[in-house]
Amino acid sequence: MGAIPDTILSELKAAAGPKGWTQDPAVLAPHLAEWRGRWTGATPIMLSPATTGEVARIVTICARERIPITPQGGNTGLVGGATPQGEILLSLRRMTLVRAVDPLNDAMTVEAGVTLLGAQEAAKAAGRLFPLSLGAEGLATVGGAISTNAGGVAVLRYGMMRDLVLGIEAVLADGRVFEGLRSLRKDNTGYDLKQLFIGAEGTLGVVTAATLKLFPRPAARAVALAGIGDVAAAIRLLAVAKDESGGAVTGFEILPRPVLDLVLKHMERVRDPLTAPHPWYALIEMSFGREDGARETMESALAAGVAAGLVRDAVVAQSETDAAAFWRLRELAPEAERADGPAIKHDVSVPVAAMPDLYARGCAAVAAIVPEGRVLCFGHAGDGNFHFNIAAPRENADAFWAKREAITEAVHEAAAALGGSISAEHGVGIMKKAEIARRKSAVEMDMMRAVKAALDPKGIMNPRVLLAGR
Numbered sequence: 001m002g003a004i005p006d007t008i009l010s011e012l013k014a015a016a017g018p019k020g021w022t023q024d025p026a027v028l029a030p031h032l033a034e035w036r037g038r039w040t041g042a043t044p045i046m047l048s049p050a051t052t053g054e055v056a057r058i059v060t061i062c063a064r065e066r067i068p069i070t071p072q073g074g075n076t077g078l079v080g081g082a083t084p085q086g087e088i089l090l091s092l093r094r095m096t097l098v099r100a101v102d103p104l105n106d107a108m109t110v111e112a113g114v115t116l117l118g119a120q121e122a123a124k125a126a127g128r129l130f131p132l133s134l135g136a137e138g139l140a141t142v143g144g145a146i147s148t149n150a151g152g153v154a155v156l157r158y159g160m161m162r163d164l165v166l167g168i169e170a171v172l173a174d175g176r177v178f179e180g181l182r183s184l185r186k187d188n189t190g191y192d193l194k195q196l197f198i199g200a201e202g203t204l205g206v207v208t209a210a211t212l213k214l215f216p217r218p219a220a221r222a223v224a225l226a227g228i229g230d231v232a233a234a235i236r237l238l239a240v241a242k243d244e245s246g247g248a249v250t251g252f253e254i255l256p257r258p259v260l261d262l263v264l265k266h267m268e269r270v271r272d273p274l275t276a277p278h279p280w281y282a283l284i285e286m287s288f289g290r291e292d293g294a295r296e297t298m299e300s301a302l303a304a305g306v307a308a309g310l311v312r313d314a315v316v317a318q319s320e321t322d323a324a325a326f327w328r329l330r331e332l333a334p335e336a337e338r339a340d341g342p343a344i345k346h347d348v349s350v351p352v353a354a355m356p357d358l359y360a361r362g363c364a365a366v367a368a369i370v371p372e373g374r375v376l377c378f379g380h381a382g383d384g385n386f387h388f389n390i391a392a393p394r395e396n397a398d399a400f401w402a403k404r405e406a407i408t409e410a411v412h413e414a415a416a417a418l419g420g421s422i423s424a425e426h427g428v429g430i431m432k433k434a435e436i437a438r439r440k441s442a443v444e445m446d447m448m449r450a451v452k453a454a455l456d457p458k459g460i461m462n463p464r465v466l467l468a469g470r
């Protein structure tokens, strides 16, 4: 892409308003740094419009001039999709209005730059729950979570972002506004166009606002940590817990002892709540509409797990402080792994029942390539999603890194062989686009390219992302 003429830059600045642009390298720097430090971006200008009208004016100019755009929310995405390489950076962070909260309809309309935490708080202020929760929720935005179809720790009960969106407002690649902010539970009037923008990673338009589903706030939660033998026991325990609680399981996360050891070694204010070590741990959360009986339900589920030979030991949180402490052990797993040293990371999913098989196949495949690599898995077991990470050995790390592509191919192949996905919740970005093109069928790739060509014929929306070859 050539340099943007000064006259066009002036037009873009005017469209974004006096507070809506910057070319200051110091201000731009954090927007050009990718979270894990894998990519560094470059942009001639960052535009930060405050209204949908301003976004529309900016995109209209870009369409006319064929200037490519990279949209950005909280810049917490993990696949390089929000890092511009010469494109205009369009930040949505100034669009932070909560436009409406409607508790009776269990719906709320917020702008794209509202953080997930902000959305949770707006719902809470109205006595409702917005359930999408993930480690980066203080920074990640509603627009970004929609564009990556984010998951997190409550998918088991409430679903991914896709399940939480009733309506979307988006600026199309030609600058027109798609006014799809409906709050209907039923609307069978043809193609569900809002779905196109969910998981589109900014390649079809700019999400400017969304109407989100809300839920009753649970009156009580019960949280337990169970020591278990293996992944198969975890999956059977999940089924037991669902049945015993009448479907009250909200979260079911697993991690192996070596990962817990890293958390205990590198993180502060953590302790192992169980007296003896176990090969694996299941963190179970149940939510209830009534306070009474919550802990008892969890206890009876665990007792059933013990009776079935699945649970070796378990502890139920006696207070919210306990519950938060148990959750910290899982939530700090990525940070603890990072503190311990570099790793090759994978975000794979399979049908829940195939998780033990995925773990076995993945470990065997990795061991065949790098016997010295340490598999440090943890994940959202209730959703069939493993973060299947392979830590570099301390000795001979160069030889390990030289096999990086083979390792990733082996892990992804293990998931694919079980009907799984090579990107469970982080998206494709630039990181996995070549592989997606290879693994998806020609029919699927044609359909994706047809949608792209129809909605962004000039190819200005995040052109390097998602679809290979652009």
Ligand SMILES: Cc1cc2nc3c(=O)[nH]c(=O)nc-3n(C[C@H](O)[C@H](O)[C@H](O)COP(=O)(O)OP(=O)(O)OC[C@H]3O[C@@H](n4cnc5c(N)ncnc54)[C@H](O)[C@@H]3O)c2cc1C
Binding pocket: 035, 070, 071, 072, 073, 074, 075, 076, 077, 078, 080, 081, 082, 092, 112, 133, 134, 135, 136, 139, 140, 141, 142, 143, 144, 145, 146, 147, 148, 149, 150, 151, 152, 153, 201, 202, 203, 205, 206, 207, 208, 425, 426, 429, 462, 465
């Ligand atoms: C510590 C940590 C924990 C995480 N945990 C999870 C987890 O548990 N589950 C999970 O699913 N993900 C997780 N993620 C990754 C997750 O995808 C992002 O946190 C979040 O969904 C992205 O939101 P964002 O606003 O930061 O988007 P960005 O990173 O800014 O952008 C992500 C993509 O969306 C596009 N985009 C952003 N905003 C818009 C918009 N308004 N319109 C059109 N396109 C747009 C960008 O161009 C880019 O392609 C985690 C990330 C971190 C750093």
